[in-house]
Amino acid sequence: MGVLQLKFFAILRQFMVIYAILVSLSASASYAKCTFEGIFNFGDSNSDTGGFWAAFPACPLPNGMTYFKKPAGRATDGRLIIDFLAQGLGLPFLSPYLQSIGSDFRHGVNFATLASTVLLPNTSLFVTGISPFSLAIQLQQMKQFKHIVDQQPQGAKNLPSADIFERSLYTFYIGQNDFTSNLASLGISGVKKYLPQVVSQISSTIKELYGLGGRTFLILNLAPIGCYPSMLVELSHKKSDLDAFGCMKTYNNAVVDYNSMLKEALRQTSQDLPKATVIYVDTHAVLLELFQHPQCHGLRYGTKACCGYGGGEYNFDQRVFCAATKVINGKNATARACPDPQNYVSWDGVHATEAANKVIANTILNGSLFEPRFSLQQFCDIQPIG
Numbered sequence: 001m002g003v004l005q006l007k008f009f010a011i012l013r014q015f016m017v018i019y020a021i022l023v024s025l026s027a028s029a030s031y032a033k034c035t036f037e038g039i040f041n042f043g044d045s046n047s048d049t050g051g052f053w054a055a056f057p058a059c060p061l062p063n064g065m066t067y068f069k070k071p072a073g074r075a076t077d078g079r080l081i082i083d084f085l086a087q088g089l090g091l092p093f094l095s096p097y098l099q100s101i102g103s104d105f106r107h108g109v110n111f112a113t114l115a116s117t118v119l120l121p122n123t124s125l126f127v128t129g130i131s132p133f134s135l136a137i138q139l140q141q142m143k144q145f146k147h148i149v150d151q152q153p154q155g156a157k158n159l160p161s162a163d164i165f166e167r168s169l170y171t172f173y174i175g176q177n178d179f180t181s182n183l184a185s186l187g188i189s190g191v192k193k194y195l196p197q198v199v200s201q202i203s204s205t206i207k208e209l210y211g212l213g214g215r216t217f218l219i220l221n222l223a224p225i226g227c228y229p230s231m232l233v234e235l236s237h238k239k240s241d242l243d244a245f246g247c248m249k250t251y252n253n254a255v256v257d258y259n260s261m262l263k264e265a266l267r268q269t270s271q272d273l274p275k276a277t278v279i280y281v282d283t284h285a286v287l288l289e290l291f292q293h294p295q296c297h298g299l300r301y302g303t304k305a306c307c308g309y310g311g312g313e314y315n316f317d318q319r320v321f322c323a324a325t326k327v328i329n330g331k332n333a334t335a336r337a338c339p340d341p342q343n344y345v346s347w348d349g350v351h352a353t354e355a356a357n358k359v360i361a362n363t364i365l366n367g368s369l370f371e372p373r374f375s376l377q378q379f380c381d382i383q384p385i386g
Contacts, residue, residue, distance in 0.1 A: 033090075053073045060324070097111045165212055230349035301343060307335060
């Protein structure tokens with residue numbers, strides 16, 4: 001074989017190697033594709049990625065310590081369920097609607113804010129400490145956002161194309177503050193009287209979003225608040241009301257009743273919207289399992305807060321929340337974070353840790369929490385959430 005022929009075959013081999021690499025990269029790119037181009041999220045602190053602190057700047061350390069290594073507008077040590085969901089679908093973290101600097105809305109918007117409620121907060125039902133950004137306000141923000149997108153010139157920076165609204169997931173993680181904000185004053189029986197209004201408002205919001213183009217809705221149900229360290233400290237109860245895992249049976253039973261009401265309302269909403277997919281997401285089941293059997297999921301502490309004050313069984317004192325300092329009995333008291341939040345279900349007595357959020361997110365991404373049955377994997381190549 002001549003020198004020219006050897007050179008030719010050497011070049012040919014190099015070409016084949018390059019071609020194989022390009023094919024591999026092309027396959028990887030197609031693998032990462034997802035039918036859903038964005039997420040529009042409505043919620044409270046359980047899914048707020050910075051909206052509340054954009055409106056009322058004061059994001060405290062040590063929030064964000066695990067993943068972001070700094071405060072990142074989230075009421076946890078790291079990522080939220082909505083962060084993991086976005087990662088699993090191959091999308092970036094959602095920018096808060098209220099954050100004016102550095103936001104990128106090309107793949108959706110997060111309207112959630114800490115302390116938000118489903119019902120309007122300007123009624124006698126609600127105590128102080130509730131966000132003004134109720135679900136109704138978040139819906140109005142969504143309508144304004146869609147109007148801006150529809151009117152935008154082609155190629156506008158940091159905004160999506162107008163067809164994103166039919167190609168996105170609409171997620172709801174809201175209702176906890178409607179349930180908990182008046183338990184101390186009204187009791188369970190008093191709170192139950194307006195819970196049908198909460199469910200009705202969620203259903204009507206879904207219908208309005210359907211009118212804006214939304215077609216796929218995931219609604220996360222209410223967590224077992226009877227296991228939260230904050231509730232165990234703040235709400236009066238008898239020892240006989242505690243189950244074998246240290247959770248309050250009466251309050252958890254009330255949550256189950258609410259979740260059943262929500263599931264039935266969503267079933268009816270789905271029938272009313274024949275072109276929509278309305279999915280009830282049973283995150284309650286996973287959180288209850290984590291509180292009851294944390295060791296089975298690589299954790300250690302269920303009903304004890306990582307970031308708190310007072311130590312003891314719950315490490316929670318309502319006088320001084322996570323990262324705050326107050327004078328108690330003439331001395332400065334600071335609620336500090338534990339060094340190992342990965343071992344806890346509860347971050348600050350009210351919210352879950354990144355470790356717990358990751359367990360819940362994985363069950364959402366594999367479709368095991370959905371009613372009716374629904375598979376995200378039919379629409380997206382689910383990416384690992386590290």
